[in-house]
Amino acid sequence: MASVAVPSLAHDSQMSSRARVVSAIQRQGAFIALAALIIFGVVRYGPSFYSVYNIFDAFLNNNTYYALIALGMTFVIITGGIDLSVGSVAVLAAVAAARLSVYGFGPALAGAVLIGLVAGLINGGLIARFGLQPFVVTLAMLLAARGAALTLSGNAPVMVDFAQGFTQLGTMRVGPLPMPVLITAVLYLLGVLLLNRTRFGRHVLAIGGNEEGARLAGIPVGRTLVAVYSMSGALAGLAGVFLAALSFSGSPTGAIGWELSAIAAVVVGGTLLTGGVGSVGSTLVGVLLLGLIFVTLNFERGQGTFQLNPFWENFIRGAFLLIVVVFQSRLARRLDVSG
């Protein structure tokens, strides 16, 4: 950073911009943990760990849904809000995609994403126009989307129509990359661009930092919020499409708790829940980290290190989340004291 040369204005006191530094540390923390885990896995499990199959199919492919949802959630959380409906919207979209698969790849994709977009529009509209709390609005949408999924699916999983090529979405590859992974990666790149290099991104950050100040500065707060929630919904819709394509059906009962996993990924990555600070990259780290935990556990189980009955899964997720957030909080505390 260039030095401050202020001839007539004196004393530039270094006020600690705590939040910014804290977030940076948190992001580094997650990244370090991710790197450590990767190294651990490579060393311990050998080639099977970093085989193409493992990386792309078992790991990345299975996490595309979470990644997409977490991407949308990042923007929402940066504005200081939250979106609890993403899991249910994804399920709804999956069911819709399965139903529409009869018409082929295109309509299924478009229809599902559109449904997600509309759900997000409704969320954003209620929040921006009426000033309702995001928690309640998206909670209601969670219920409504589930209900719609049940109705649309006739209470049973809807099998995808293979004839029209919908499942190609899941099976197509570009080189070693499965299509879903490629699409997700591209979207993340776009997300980074959007947040960091466009006016819209600046506005999103500003709203989270000081909503009233942003409004007074002339930023179209309402429109931005609607856009952010719509994006979240559309991405959830896309996640649903992948879900249907990869599991060959749209089931109205799946994706329980996905929204909470997404929130966890965003928080673990280093974005502050209070908004105003955050990045797409850090969410990616969070998603990868959380996903890698399970791959690692599976390998451990494979090694026979312990007989892990599957019921440990929830407990481990909880414990892991606990360790990470406490660690982040301690780091932040220490910085505050010394800073």
Place this chain on the structure above:
Amino acid sequence: MSEPVIPAVGEQAGPSRLLDFSTPRLSDFLRTYSSLVALAALVIFNIVFTPNFLSVGTFNANMTQVATIVIVAVGMTFVIATGGIDLSVGSLMAIAGVLAPMFLLDAQQFGAPAVGLALAIVVPLIATTVLGAFNGTLVTVVGLQPIIATLVLYLGGRGIAQLLVSGELRELRNLGSPLIWTFEFIGLGQVFGIRFQIIIMLVVVVVAMWVLRATTFGRYVLATGGNPAAARLAGVPVNQVKMAVYCISGFLAGLAGLVVVAINRSSDPHRVGEYMELDAIAAVAVGGTPLMGGRATILGTFIGAMIIQFLRFTLIAHNIPDGITRIVIAGAIVVAVLAQRQRSS
């Protein structure tokens, strides 16, 4: 979110010519009143259009379903009143549900039979209260946001419940203790024709209302949620208050878990308390307690839970499919919150 128009700090509005407006009690009353009207409308609709609605059986069935939600929602109301949230209630219910049967294996398991029964009730409650304190510690000492803090047990707690019984569903009948019948009284017993759990629910509601309104602690809860910084400066022990409400929520979740297990005569670690946090939060929101904290109405929560229950019942009784039912309830939640929004500004 933009506040209702209040002049900015540093420049208050000028002459204090006070115009006409309602006192807080009145507006609270109106809010509750409109919920009551909604509830009454639902009841009347059912009386007219649903056969057999006015029977004791239907009443009991409805109240049974709603009782556990109310018990949990009351605890949730306290937490929300301090500006927090408790997502772990469902998992805590499950933990209570798997702990209780462990003390009902054998009549002589712990000496006198009554001891076993007492333990079956007391231990789960202590456990969930302690876990509630765990939540409270995360929020106050570690300083985590309540969503994240209670998310830990939302995930981990369910896991603990599953691990304790290796995922098995336990039928109470099969446990072998003659105390089962007494235990099941919690859920299925009747006092003067009213299901015992309804009595528990009513006692919880009344006690909670009283605590919130008449005790110092209750006022401290509302002050903590209304403006934690101001409360602290005024000598309110903010951290202790927050810790207490999470303990209360944990305790009530445990109680609800016992009731559920008693009603179903079985304990399923995967199912007990599933979605309970959503139902509870919905009841609180519809009932008129704002999620930001600072104001709370236990009565409102009670009515909110009943509104949702009756709405659900009405739809199901008229053969509306489950999916549509959920959509309607979602809509009702939004309408309720909208209506409150208008009134408070």
Place this chain on the structure above:
Amino acid sequence: MEGIEKAFPGVVALDGASLRVKPGEVHAIIGQNGAGKSTFIKILNGAYRRDAGTIVLEGQPVDFHNPQEAQLAGVSTIYQEINLVPYRSAAENIFMGREPRRWGLLDRERMNRDATAVLDRLGVHIDVRRPLSTLNIALQQMVAIARAISTDARIVIMDEPTSSLDEREVEVLFDVIRGLKARGIAVIYISHRLDELYAVCDRVTIMRDGKTIDERPIAGASKVELVARMLGKEIGEVRRSGATGFQHPGEHAAGEVLVEAKDLRGDRLDGANVTVRSGEIVGLAGLLGSGRTEVARAVFGADPAHGELRVRGKPARWKSPRDAIRAGFGLCSEDRKADGIIPYMSVRENLTLAALPALSRNGIVDRAEQRQIVDRFIDRLGIKTAGPEQAIRELSGGNQQKVLLARWLCLNPSLLVLDEPTRGIDVGAKAEIQGLIDELADNGLGVLMISSELEEITEGADRVVVLREGRTVAEFDHAEVSQDTVMHAMAHGDDESWSRGVEESRSSRPAGQPASQPVEATHANASLVAGTPPSPDES
């Protein structure tokens, strides 16, 4: 602007306010807190919508629905509370809402370049990529100004721009304003510091109780006249009894030492000392950011601070406000809305909040006793409310402050720390509260009073402690105190040349003062008495 009216729930803010500004004119708006100045300009800049009246901009009637529209029409505002986004960089804040683009994407380089250019014009050279929160308040204010002048503004509104600036920074600001004038841009200037007006303003509009009382060129108006019109008093009265409700300045008999704080260190504190005795009013003065509130909170145990704290002679290690309350202390915080009132709770609840432990038996609140106390205080302090059950947020600022005062008086404290006790309060209530503080000190209460309004300090305090950058730099007895000396201390601290000057007569200019950037506008004492505005050469 003509005939502007605006009402909020429970209060009428504006009741026939008007304003006439010419291009290239620097027009001041003055009035006491609560006169409606901020509301008025918020109607002009689109943040609020008026209930009645007309606004005509450059010959065209306008009706702004939001701040964006006003900005597009050329009305820029710099707020007193910096309403920028702290995590974002200076450049981003300057161009918020109008970020330069290239092919749809943000053109960071251009944004940073342009931001640097604008700030250079203001004589500020900083790294515009730094987050705003890393800059001190004066620099943040410069960023706000840069934002305003970079938007092709026709009118720039400045709301208390100098509240956190020292003398040199104020001079820079004045240069900027003169520059704007030269470019034909009108400046609307709101300030409490009447002395500044003479240096840079052309005309002044005086507001009181939501109305425009008067409008005239500044040249012919004396400070006493302005003060009198603002308060609605007679000129003679102002000369006699001063501008505040304090009746017995310097006459309180001080008793035992209640609290002695030495070498306080912590957030913003760098060796502050203060002592308060019972029955005396100690005024704590300093610029924004000098650490006054931090001292207050340290004395009350609200924030942990290192240093020595002795209460009634014995060392005290307070961990929370509860300890201080138990020792008989109270604190009325600076920002009622942030940490004073519990907004949705009733007057009764707010008033008795700190006293609840005393009012409860076995944890149950004694309603009857509570009601009694509330009624008593409503009566005694003259709190205007529809009833004790009214939600406190519906009360006017003055009445809210009275409730907060009552909160502590309930406990019969021995020491009260008052942080900006009359901020945001209308004229009448202000004087009432000041008189009340006086009375309480008469009865033996020790008071530590923080105020940014120098009249309160000079007229109300028995002793004045001045803070600068977290350190106590001066202490005065009432006899030695004047706005002049206090302001110098606030800005210069314990510059040797300055302190030599204090020993000389009060109203003469201190010898040996550094010649760079003298701000003559502050030497107004002689002129106040004489009734004519000071000229730049006056000494």
